[in-house]
Amino acid sequence: MNSENVYDQSIAILKKNKVRITPQRQIILKYLINHHNHPSVETIYEALANDFSNLSMATVYNTLRLLEDLNIIIQLPNKDGGVRFDFFGEPHFHAICENCGKITDIKYPKYSQLDQELRDITSQQDPGFKPTKSKIEVYGLCKDCQAKLNHK
């Protein structure tokens, strides 16, 4: 699926949920679709504020929460405070370096299958719980940090 389709599909989700398509929401959504750098709120704000004056942090926060609630993006923990975001088009999980905080996308062909299994088990053990999504993270040390830490 190309990024145009992905964008249109996301906009459709917004419309279905009766939220207004504002320019701010459009550029933030586009930014997230086109950048796979797992940006923080501030990274997004700084990248867009130049071309789009009068963009406020509050709006970035609002939009990100909205997109996350609609399962268009997911939130990732950030090593030193704050959070980061990732457009969640193709299901994948994340490898996170415990030393530098670097986040890498890990594609997993069997993700949907695993997701279904996790939901089933959850519903079994917590009757009545209605799962909407699952999130997986693998923590460890990235290549660079291993090298750095060995030199000490």
Next chain:
Amino acid sequence: MNSENVYDQSIAILKKNKVRITPQRQIILKYLINHHNHPSVETIYEALANDFSNLSMATVYNTLRLLEDLNIIIQLPNKDGGVRFDFFGEPHFHAICENCGKITDIKYPKYSQLDQELRDITSQQDPGFKPTKSKIEVYGLCKDCQAKLNHK
């Protein structure tokens, strides 16, 4: 494994890493082993400050970070700011309600197997990355919140 063994085993990990066994660390660790309420920093502080005067928030923060770094406890996201913690004796994952933030432990017999698979895939796709742990969360709506939201 009973809670005495779990405690001794955790203390052994602390000793192996040459951190001092202070009374503060002991009572915080014991609290986490004996309470499966996924406490916040403040919950832990308030529960212990009564019997242990002069306990400071800073020490609770320090200790929790230490225990997390040593993979004795894991950190969980909290709905409205802050984080929560869980002693990670038997591997399990968590069901988190998106509406009220309630966290439930979900036991998964095949967890170690899945954990191994996730690590392998991560190492394959991010050569050089050295995994230390994985974390899985299933988000959704708990039974109570579904009922509440339907009444609206």
Next chain:
DNA sequence: ATACATGCAAACTATTTGCAAAAGA
């Protein structure tokens, strides 16, 4: 003995909030 840990309070920073003005539908 001495390096490490603690307690306190102040500092910091990410995030939220209230409200008037702006603008989608």
Next chain:
DNA sequence: TCTTTTGCAAATAGTTTGCATGTAT
């Protein structure tokens, strides 16, 4: 039109830090 959204600035809350004191080993 009229409800939702935005921008701004102030407020809030979670977490960290600096340093003198205390303590585990």
